[in-house]
Amino acid sequence: MSACMLRLFPGAPEEVALPGAYLAHRLHERGRVDAPFVYASFVNSLDGRIALRDPATGESRLPGGLVSGNDFRLFLELQAQADCLITHGGYLRDLSAGRLDDVLQVGMQESARELAQWRVDNGLPPQPAIVIASASLDFPMPDSPARHGQRVLIATGASAPADRIARWRAAGYEVLIAGSGASVEGGPLVLELGSRGLRSLYLLTGPRMLDTMLRDGRLSRLYLTTAHRLLGGESFHSMLSGPELGDAGRLRLCTLHYDVSAPDGTGQFFAHFEPRPA
Ligand SMILES: NC(=O)c1ccc[n+]([C@@H]2O[C@H](COP(=O)([O-])OP(=O)(O)OC[C@H]3O[C@@H](n4cnc5c(N)ncnc54)[C@H](OP(=O)(O)O)[C@@H]3O)[C@@H](O)[C@H]2O)c1
Known part of the structure; x- marks a missing residue:
């Protein structure tokens, strides 16, 4: 892993250490119970793809080369600062089918052991709570949260299938109704x-x-990695799939770093943005 990246904004360009760069943001101290700090991260290509979809099967995948070791390190630093990880039914279906790795716990990878200690040193519980958002409520519950003593909540809308809400509650899960549809x-x-x-x-x-966090004015910060490559692909996902967003999509650049570490000589930008103050 390259230890350094170039900070391009704010200030004059300067080399800074990559490990610890996002831990320094101290996201766990920014929220209040009446105004939680909500952050998201994405990695995309220069042509704006976050995943490719197989036109024949409709199956989606993260293309090779989009995620790097340095990007993953920063992802783990964001994960370490969470009281709560919000995931969804689609991820749990992919996890169970072996299409995606389990990222629901902090400090599981050899390179991330010290992040588990960082949580303890910074007054956070050993593992974050997990929230599963789902409209269908049709997903397999992984066993890793129970093994690690994590609190698990399920979030759905008021018109989600009542029998499935009842089934999850009967199984001992707290189901939050958060939305009218x-x-x-x-x-x-x-x-x-x-x-x-x-x-x-x-x-x-x-x-x-x-989309829903932006429209409701609830996103506090967006972390965005842009891998310096064009992907193409006839069918793909971008960061938003809903109707035109309007002013809710206007963001202010807070930091921009350039990482030149890729072995083939290409690099990536690490940026973070915040909505404009109301
Ligand atoms: N490159 C990146 O940084 C990045 C980041 C994220 C995702 N991706 C990839 O992009 C592709 C599309 O992402 P995605 O699968 O997350 O698509 P999505 O369309 O945003 O979410 C898919 C599933 O999540 C649940 N869901 C999401 N929002 C919900 C809400 N507001 N209320 C209730 N349920 C909600 C639904 O589950 P139910 O069907 O259970 O109702 C839905 O089927 C995937 O291949 C993914 O791996 C890439």
Whole structure:
């Protein structure tokens, strides 16, 4: 792993250490129970793809070369600062099918052991709580959260299937109703989680959850890695899939770093943005 990257903004360009760069943001101290700090991260290509979809099967995948070791290190630093990881039914289905890795716990990778200690040293519980957003409520529950003593909550909308809500409750899970339709809405979800004492909420979700958080004015910060490559592909996902967003999509650049570490001589930008103050 390259130890350094070039900070391009703010200030004059300067080499800075990559490990610890996002831990320094102290996201766990930024939220309040009445205003949790909600952050998301994405990695995309220069042509704006976050995943490619197989036109024949409709199956989606993260193309090779989009995620790097340095990007993953920064992802783990964001994960370490969360009171709560928000994931969704689609991720749990992919996890169970072996299409994606389990990223629901902190400090599981050899290179990330010290992040588990960092949580303890910084007054956070050993592992974050997990929130599963789902409209269908049709997903397999992984066993890793129970093994690690994590609190698990399920979030859905008021018109989600009542029999499935009842089944999850009967199985001992807390089911939050956060939205008037079948889907989870950003505003009600953040309120519900804040009222349970969860102040830093990391969205490990995709375009739909980003969309609702932005529309409801609940996104506090967006971390964006841009890999310096063009992907093409006839069918793909970008960061948003809903209708035109308007002013809710206007963001202010807070930092921009350039990482030149890729062995083939290409690099990536690490940026973070915040919505404009109201
Ligand atoms: N490159 C990156 O940084 C990045 C980041 C995120 C995702 N991705 C990839 O992009 C592709 C699309 O992402 P995605 O699968 O996250 O797509 P998505 O369309 O945002 O979410 C898919 C599933 O999540 C649940 N969901 C999401 N938002 C919800 C809401 N507001 N209320 C209720 N349920 C909600 C639904 O589950 P139910 O069907 O259970 O209702 C839905 O089927 C995937 O291949 C993914 O791996 C890439």
